[in-house]
Amino acid sequence: MTKIIGITGGIASGKSLVSHYLETQGYPIVDADVVAREVVAKDSAGLKRIEEEFGQTVIDADGQLARKRLGQIVFADHGQLRRLNAIMQPLIRERIISHLNALREQGAKVAFLVAPLLFEQSYQSLCDEIVVVYVSPQTQLQRLMQRDQLTQSAAQERINAQWPLKQKVQQADIIINNDEGPDQTREQVAAWLKRTIA
Numbered sequence: 001m002t003k004i005i006g007i008t009g010g011i012a013s014g015k016s017l018v019s020h021y022l023e024t025q026g027y028p029i030v031d032a033d034v035v036a037r038e039v040v041a042k043d044s045a046g047l048k049r050i051e052e053e054f055g056q057t058v059i060d061a062d063g064q065l066a067r068k069r070l071g072q073i074v075f076a077d078h079g080q081l082r083r084l085n086a087i088m089q090p091l092i093r094e095r096i097i098s099h100l101n102a103l104r105e106q107g108a109k110v111a112f113l114v115a116p117l118l119f120e121q122s123y124q125s126l127c128d129e130i131v132v133v134y135v136s137p138q139t140q141l142q143r144l145m146q147r148d149q150l151t152q153s154a155a156q157e158r159i160n161a162q163w164p165l166k167q168k169v170q171q172a173d174i175i176i177n178n179d180e181g182p183d184q185t186r187e188q189v190a191a192w193l194k195r196t197i198a
């Protein structure tokens, strides 16, 4: 039996930091953000659906999804985000399940599902345990503005497109606090791995 551990948090809360650390420790990871890119790869059926729904303006000159442009559209307008989710979430879910099944068939002892929308998209039922990577609202806003070069209001729009991080923390089995430096976060993860997986 493969134990599936979900890793979630808010946008820019530090999921990638935790997931890269887990990767260095040799654990298999299914990353929902990576899957979300796979389902709209060039010439895919998913990309075609998006082009039909949002028009040529979200396709760049190489025939790839113009991610920045689509992000500007959907995070500024919840109705547009719902339209995008209606196309993408079923494709993402199907592919996540098939990646997890492949890991089960390979006999993996444990596998991690890293997903920003783990609660919003009800992936709890796929997981045996859920880890939430937490940061304070101020740190989250600052790190997001800096990483993605966003204004405060554009960053806040993206944060508002997800459940509040506090609500996620209430449903966590394990909380990793990423308010301090990356080393402190990795130490918390290492200590937790030692306790639970060994």
Ligand SMILES: CC(C)(COP(=O)(O)OP(=O)(O)OC[C@H]1O[C@@H](n2cnc3c(N)ncnc32)[C@H](O)[C@@H]1O)[C@@H](O)C(=O)NCCC(=O)NCCS
Residues within 6 Å of the ligand: 010, 011, 012, 032, 033, 036, 066, 067, 068, 070, 071, 074, 081, 084, 085, 088, 092, 115, 116, 117, 158, 161, 162
């Ligand atoms: C809108 C898109 C094209 C913007 O692309 P971009 O490269 O700028 O951002 P990226 O994909 O790296 O996402 C960055 C972060 O935004 C947040 N985010 C992405 N999609 C969503 C969404 N539908 N709702 C809320 N937050 C989201 C997540 O925290 C994610 O980690 C892209 O985010 C997308 O295709 N989103 C829909 C797919 C999705 O739901 N992905 C999340 C995995 S479950």
Ligand SMILES: Nc1ncnc2c1ncn2[C@@H]1O[C@H](COP(=O)(O)OP(=O)(O)OP(=O)(O)O)[C@@H](O)[C@H]1O
Residues within 6 Å of the ligand: 009, 010, 011, 012, 013, 014, 015, 016, 017, 018, 033, 116, 143, 144, 146, 147, 178, 179, 180, 181, 182, 183, 185
């Ligand atoms: N402990 C930390 N100290 C300083 N900077 C950090 C720390 N953790 C993460 N960061 C920085 O904050 C930003 C967000 O972190 P990261 O990309 O890991 O978040 P994420 O949860 O994976 O985001 P997303 O949901 O957008 O994929 C990055 O620029 C990262 O380098």
